[in-house]
Amino acid sequence: MTQAQLGRACGYSASAISRIEAGLLQPAEQPLLLIAKALHLSLDAIGVGRPASLARDVTPDQEDAMLRRQLLVAGMAATGASMFPPSATAAGRPDASARIVGALYETSATAPTSLRQLAQLLGTARAQFTAARYQDLGEALPDLLGTAQATRDMLSGRAREEAHAYVARGWVLATEVALKIHSDVAWPAADRALAAAQSSGDPVVHGEAARVLAITMRRAGRPAAAVDLLRRTADSLSRDHGDVPRAVAATLLMTAAYTAACGQRRGEALELMTGAGDAVDRLADVRIRPATALFTVDATRAQADLYWIGVHTALGTPDEGIPYAARIESAQLPTAERRARYGTDCARMWHHLGDHRRTFAALRFTEQVAPEEVRRPALRALTADLLYAPVAVAGVRELAARTGVA
Template identity: 60%
Template sequence: MQNLHTLCMPRRSGCTFEALPHSRVGGQMAVPTAGGREIGAVIRGARAEARMTQGDLGAKCGYSASTVSRVEAGTIRPAPETLLAIAQALGLPPQRLGVVPVQRRADTSCSPMTPPAASVADGVMQAQQEAPVRRRELLAGMAGTAAAALIPSPAAATPAPASGNDLTATLERALYAPDPSGATSATVVEQHLAAARGDFTAARYGHLGQTLPELIGAAEAGRDAAAGVARERAHSTVARAYVLATELALKHHSDIAWATADRALTAARAGGSPVVIGEAARVLAITMRRSGRPSAAVDLLRRTAADLTDQRGAAPHAVAATLLFTAAYTAACDRRRSDALDLMAAADEAIRQLPAGTPAAPLFTVDATPAQRDLYWIGVHNALGTPDEGVPYTARLTAAAMPTAERRARLGTDTARMWHRLGNPRRTFAALCLVEQAAPEEARRPALRALTADLLYSPAPLPGVREFARRTGAAV
């Protein structure tokens, strides 16, 4: 295991690198050009896209998972040669991690060297390109005006949410040292649970993280004091509290999601409610997918959905449809196109068979509606590498069709990824602005900060993107 000093300093004998801004790597010289927080956001986002854990990335580069966590949080800055190793492990161009590799000069001494012209000229080149592009935009007339109108007004700057490390510590406290409030009656606990769900759907993740330890403590205390039917109901309340905890951990790519998801499903099964079991199985399956077990996740979702369709009532069937959504996306992430398309077709059929008056949101996070189906189609095609096939679904979707701020932010996220993969930075930025407008804390998630950081290097000028990057923590 590498210690902090060896991570942050290049390892070369015969030279002192501490005072130098460059590092030789093989036959090249690496020049750092970006700040630690921006680098960490890009690394975390690329790792999430690659479905690697912090331990996986650390193993590829020779570091511990905790060290990778500190790098992603921006609390330490790796040496340039380490950044090159991380870039190689993630399949990223070194420039994305703020490192410009250039050919080594014939002089191999340890004296400082002048940064390459390319790294200094980036800003100049952008400024030179901006004027003609603006002239072309003026000539475009109403088309240019319409394109600009796609970008919502920027949201007010919001304080940065808790880091992934802070969240993990909070959830660990909820798991292993819960804080009961003293009010443990079923009615009061369910009121607290409803308020917590409101925080999640409104994307108030910071406040949710603060209240979860007390909620989980009160829910478990109420369950322990109950008996008979009341205890089964209390088990379901505990399960849903852990579902929320898992959703929050997944938002922050925290490995503690394994523990919270396991507790959610254990409590759900003890409670016996098919709907709650479906909710818990869904977050466990997402955790499995994130940990590199997509096939097992699809199997779990399929089995649970089949069990739910055997139940009476609209709610279990609606939950089954949402599990099929998640299974389809999971199969797509595993590049199993046929399975993904079949599962989406099954979900579509399940939605059509729902009777009128089906509860709008039987799960905490997903509802079984045509709008959700279209949103999942975009995500499935993004994962399959066919984003062009997701474009028709965007024409049918509006932010108003999404019932919560969290879902509106998801619409912006998936649309941003689609346009980014199609090489349209302007529409990518417009979608990211939708995320910020709907849920500012979502715009600060690691994967979206990485996408924002990538837009900073767009060849076409994007007015407002640097200010957006600063607001969302993608740039300093």
């Protein structure tokens, strides 16, 4: 069974199954029982008693299923009662999600600063995200958010609205990092982002916050509500005659298309992607000034092609994503984070097509452009699938060792 097949059998997304396998999500009782039923596991096997006793004699056809069971059980057992990943990495550095939790619930004694200095700090943080240096960003976020909020609290009028926008963008970054590591702290971080964005009165910042909130909604099993939020926000931004709001609207439509695809709503997903592509084409000759550039995403043809890969893979038609993957040149993608996303989406596409060697090649590309990306739970689960696949691929075991899979 693939992660998507198991997810459909028990009401979870493939992403959620990946998180369970990686030990980062503890299912509630009812979903846990559905997972056990789908995998024909006893109650003892799902972490309430002794380890699962697997049959000694299995046929070759059963081997993959047994390995997936072992991985899933190991992930559920490793999760325990905690809703967050461990608070320290192997190197002794604080985990990014733990730092975000601290920023959410612990009062920071950070001093305020000028709006100009705050913009510079935010620019540095954004550069860390686009360079895929998530650990460094996670460490910097508490002080950045504390400074942004302290600065906002001392201001009034238009200056306060501008500070609200900076606070919102800080929380957008925090949500992005939490989503990367599949941490449930993404939800409260996205809520903070949207609240600050609404106070800023800036429709572009509101669109950025709505996008990350919608992703958390999708991850929480509410794709229809997420698509509705993205559609409404994109429609509002599209009415603005500015290039930047329209570009944000295009990125929201792409996110909505992928969200609909994850919910297996094929017609809606294709319609949304077609609309996003049309919007991108209308913006193709527009040069957006650096001062008003989008925060973490862009609206380009290469970006649209990237989303087409993800949409077709989520819909179960990964072969239709191959032409889009073929025409993307990684150099077209503006940041290490986007290039890593290209590698990740290609890895998933080839994995769904059963091409283990190309899956591994895509993972290696991702590791080369952004080493922290392949240590994310979703990619570690993909590496584990390759490690236990019936066809051995040279280099997989070494990748698994480097990323902590084996």
